[in-house]
Amino acid sequence: METNTIYRGRLIDHVQLVVRDVGASKRFYTAIFEALGIPLGGEGEGFFWADELFISSQTSPAARGVLTGPTHLAFQAKDRPSVDRFHAAALAAGGKDHGAPGVRPYHPGYYAAFALDPDGNNIEAVHHGPAERSAESIVVRF
Template sequence: MLYHQGRLIDHIHLRVTDFGRACDFYLAIFQALGIDDRMQGGRDWLELDELFIDGCAPGQAPSLVHLCFQAADRDAVQRFHTTGLAAGGRDNGAPGLRNYHPGYYAAYLLDPDGNNIEAKVDERVRQRSAPAIRLTD
């Protein structure tokens, strides 16, 4: 398991109303972003790094959050948007530069439950010191 030490977020848990439909959407966008090889899952759950997705219990509402995934480059952001639309997402902002700061290139989708899902590349970041930190027992 790859675990990121020293980050603010330990994990994010999304509850979805239709687990199968959500899986189709998330598996498609993860593949578009080139990160699907780390996916783990079962009959009613899906996990990738710090993200855990499962279905709502009867009468339970889905979570509604804004979640942003890192993309390698502008092409990956475009693939995320195109693939996510084809997999049941709804447009919430086409790929493009944003005025948050120079070099912020992003796209937004609403997943099947209405979560605001973003993919972005920060073109100001020149080089990462490491892709991840591996911890062992």
Template sequence: MFDHLGFGVRDIEASSTFFLAALAPLRVELVMRGPDGSVGLGRDGKPSLWLYETPTAPAPLHLAFVAESRAQVDAFHAAALAAGAQDNGGPGLRPHYHPNYYAAFVIGPDGHNVEAVIHRPA
């Protein structure tokens, strides 16, 4: 739905380390660094998520990333927790959204609710 998204973080190194570790199971990697110190993360050489260091605490966001399998959702959750995230809902079905909504949620270093989700049946 979006071409790219950017938002402010308090500590660019801590946040980029967290997102790279948490999203590695979804094949997200460091694509580029901007001249202003921003960090572009994405797949296949295209930055889709930009992190910018800001002097004030940003308002929390909800970020949902597409997973290609339920195993990727599980791996995202484990990787995010290992990278220091706070659990906000372990991997599992969320039938209140729809019968095949399989997701996991964590709170990242800036208070953002980060999700990995797949909508296909198992």
């Protein structure tokens, strides 16, 4: 297996999803990665990866025969149209709508869309852009 550049000092080194049908997952993730401008890093028998996300079949030696449970992953998008493209690509590639593109109340300018992948993982694309001016303002307190 070939690897990309290793970056030291990150909070997350990599994430692995173990899926029932690696072909269905590859169609889904390849479509959303293309919409977000993320290249596929590589693939082999029963697995593929992009950046630090590894997706493998249940029979992969790295999976130990156990599926991962429902997970939430959020990918950063460069702009709002990328979020829109992500959502359309996810649905066209077999994903299920879990939240259409739109502004969310998490903080001003949070624009996101959600889709469930073929295994039920909640996959999000988010753009942290400037807040739109409107008659109502969103106040988020932590």
